[in-house]
């Protein structure tokens with residue numbers, strides 16, 4: 001076995017350039033990471049393949065110039081389709097016999113999976129903290145709230161007939177109920193999820209959710225479209241909890257399309273490089289994707305990282321608990337949630353769930 005074969009088979013991307021930045025080596029992992037084949041990259045300048053300010057070019061140029069290694073643990077790489085992949089980069093010079101730099105090699109590692117896992121862990125911690133707070137709060141707040149509600153009901157009876165006061169007592173009761181609902185939902189987050197997983201037909205489940213929202217959708221001028229993969233295998237999940245998840249996602253989609261539009265429910269077997277196979281505790285399992293796509297307002301880049309945080313909301317009457325709860329439930333299913341959004345054009349939430357087998 002020669003060195004070339006070894007380098008070719010490495011899981012990290014290996015790119016070598018000569019002193020003029022012309023590509024002389026490009027392994028299979030580099031093809032996968034950059035989305036460019038070795039055949040197309042060979043003998044071309046790296047500057048034609050990547051944006052001129054790309055960190056990879058900068059590090060390789062410096063290595064060629066100084067004869068020193070460079071390393072950056074948290075860098076990025078742009079792909080031809082416009083995505084930015086988080087990567088770590090290490091470069092090293094290659095010297096000729098006289099000791100002058102004749103080439104430089106870079107090793108790039110895709111760290112997106114690590115980043116996603118870190119984000120998941122952070123979310124999980126926030127949720128756990130919110131849950132503990134909720135339990136304490138619920139005990140302290142629930143009883144006085146019950147007392148207030150009772151007193152207001154008595155008051156309403158005393159004031160019956162005086163319509164002006166009736167309005168006030170209605171408001172009081174409505175708002176007390178709202179606070180109660182917040183506490184109930186918080187408790188929902190705090191309670192350990194007791195899953196009763198069984199093989200489920202996702203399409204039947206999604207139709208249940210669509211039916212729940214069909215009236216509201218129609219009133220808003222939203223049509224609900226389906227793109228179901230008829231060969232989708234049953235998944236392993238808790239029906240009621242998953243209805244909760246998709247109901248929340250559909251509600252968010254509808255709330256984002258105040259002026260109508262199209263809501264699409266899509267299912268497919270996942271080919272996503274990060275999530276297509278997940279370890280569910282009993283070995284690797286294939287995943288399916290359910291997508292809820294809307295043509296609504298989209299989520300501004302600046303808040304995209306916060307939407308799973310409990311209490312993060314941009315809605316006047318929102319609680320900001322919908323996505324936090326969805327995340328919690330999907331996590332218990334050993335699945336994952338991803339959000340892709342373009343401001344002004346719409347949002348797609350993808351839910352990955354393990355198939356039953």
Ligand SMILES: Nc1ncnc2c1ncn2[C@@H]1O[C@H](COP(=O)(O)OP(=O)(O)OP(=O)(O)O)[C@@H](O)[C@H]1O
Pocket residue numbers: 248252253256294296297298299307308312313314315317318319320321322323324347
């Ligand atoms: N499909 C979507 N389109 C645009 N923004 C969205 C979408 N889904 C979620 N968001 C944003 O994420 C925020 C948090 O969503 P989440 O469902 O957790 O809470 P909420 O909808 O505000 O309130 P709740 O679901 O508790 O009634 C929303 O306020 C909104 O800004």
Ligand SMILES: [Mg+2]
Pocket residue numbers: 248251252321322323
């Ligand atoms: Mg919501």
